[in-house]
Amino acid sequence: MRRILFLARAEVLHIVRDRTTLAQILVVPIVQLLVLVNAATFVIRDTPTYVVDYDRTSASRGLTNRLAASGHFRILERSASLTQANDALLEGAATLVVTIPRDFEKSLTREGRAPVQLVVNAEKGSAAGIVLNYAGQILARYSAELGRELRPSVFTIGAGTSEPAPGRGNPRIEVRTRGWYNATLDYRHYMVPGILVALVTLIGTLLSAQNIAREKELGTLEQLNVTPLTRAQFIAAKLLPLWVLGLFDLGLGLLAGKLVFDVPMRGSLLLLFAAAAIYLLVALAIGLLISTGVDTQQQAMFVTFFVLNIYLLLSGLFTPIDSMSPWMQAVSQLNPVRHFVTISRAVLIKGAGLAEVAQPLVILCGFAVVSLTLAVQRYHKRTV
């Protein structure tokens, strides 16, 4: 044990002395958090909208105003030219074109219904669906409002209230919607717990891969191999400081997330750190595995970047796991990052307890045991 601590102390000194590594540990995570959380967002607001108004009545103007007032849409222009609207769509200036037909108000008054055409630029995939969703909700609310203005006959009885009087024999379903866990639909609250995982992963894997590759490159690994330390002791001493650093960085990131973005922390932080402690073992072991397969620091970095790139993209960090194709979802079960992202979000955003995250936690433990054993064994083979 004392030997391990000695070597661990040497490692800590190395890290503290090397300015680049220190910057990697202290500055990069914070910058990453600040930039990524702001940049990695699929938030949809201010959709540039072109309104083609063939009707030019108070009803059609009202519709335009409702769209603008909702905050979801920014009205670029309102004209009666479909060609101009089409140009705006092709140029990319407009994302949505709303076409209000002639006799819009007239048919609303006479027949009680009128069509409105919504053409959306679906280049950006599912964002189009969300734009349509918002537009649909605004149209529904506006038609309820218009019903009172244009065909007020029914409302004479229940005057003064916004609800029609009961007992008139018109069946309807009143739907209320509620979004749990992120009622304000703040994308940053969703991203911070995920980015924290990316941060811990990057530090853990990159540093451990580089660290051992450097000893190899410098030839000092040979020297360490002739010391009385056993392989397991050597690896433990190498990884211990990095493990502590990873947890430290998680704390730093959490603090920044709280101070800058005011992210919710509904669950137990102790649980989160416990999960992180297990997860870091996996991240470090993967770094170690990489370092056993390469000869230089440059290769270590290249391979790490390649591996992490795929791990992070498949973790559900940026895009939801549920949106992946079914077989990809099955493959992603083999990705430790995925499980920690799940835990981090469940604990921080949803306030989940130990019982709720037990499954991913057990899987992480399994990963830790397997990857550490593999790393130690591979290390044996390479050096004996």
Next chain:
Amino acid sequence: MTALWGLLRKEALHILRDRRTLAVLLLLPVLQVVIFGYAIRTDVEDVRLAIVDPAPDFATLRLRGRLTAAHVFRVITVLRETGPLERLFQTGAVQAALVFEPGFADDLGRGLPARLLVITDTTEPNTGVTIQGHVLSVVQSVMREMPPRAGGVQIVPEARLRFNPTAESKNLFVPGLMAFVLTIISCLMTAITLTREKETGTMEALLVSPLRPWQIIVGKVAPYLLVGFASVIGVIVKARLVFDVPLRGSVPLLLAEGVLFILVSLALGVLISARTDSQRVAMTAALLGTMLPTMILSGFIFPVESMPRVLQYLSNVVPAKWFVIIARGIMLKGVGLAYLWQETLVLFGMALVLLGAAARSFHERLE
């Protein structure tokens, strides 16, 4: 010219000999296409739904039947009370819940509003809102079948999705992927190969050889250009064959814009190598300075218009942003230079400035 030929051959041999790097160069685009095609999606399908129906009656059963028939939903569980919902949401077992009030059919029959609560997990806001929309549209279609409320008016939205009618996210990612692959190969590899000559001291040998400076650069980067071009064509072919991503515009124009973008990335790579002395620093600079911005700030994965203003301005200096706009325009919208001349001009300007700067910094080293 024979000297240049010799350098080209030497460089090609280098690439072919370094198996590990070559594997990464060739494997990365293939893997990325698969990953982006199957994994990086934001489509919402197969929503896990919980139903809370304290007193099932014909009206609630009808609505439930319609939800199941919609094929978007998978009913995970039917509960009597809302108590267990919290836990189901926390473990992620369900994404949405539909809560009926008791006496649903009775209320409907008596003309009272029948209340229905839709709870969605909005941890990821867009998925949450989309699920909400799916549920609401089913409820609305059921309501439409009921006799209309006298006096009410209905604005009926007719939606049309342009350029990507099925709104599939894979179509969106392929153009970005091309930018990403080109950046890796032309910028990162160029920076590394040039600094390697410096680090090993062989750059001096090249400089005193009869080769002119431009010949050295051409000799060093041309093979990578070829690899880059080949993998871009590979990405397009794979995207067409496996994922059926549309290619509506002109292919020669797309390839020409590709060459323009490669020139910009190459110039960046040469610039990085001129400013750094070790492969390690060059690599870090290339990763942080070009690849991360290409991934994050180019609109490749995350839409630029969603970002805060500062980052939107910053994204203007990322060449990949312009290339992504151009490639999407050509592939998805089928537009030509008439609509894309501004973006092309920006890329062209960047290419001129960066190539000039790269040539100058290379000359400075000579003196």
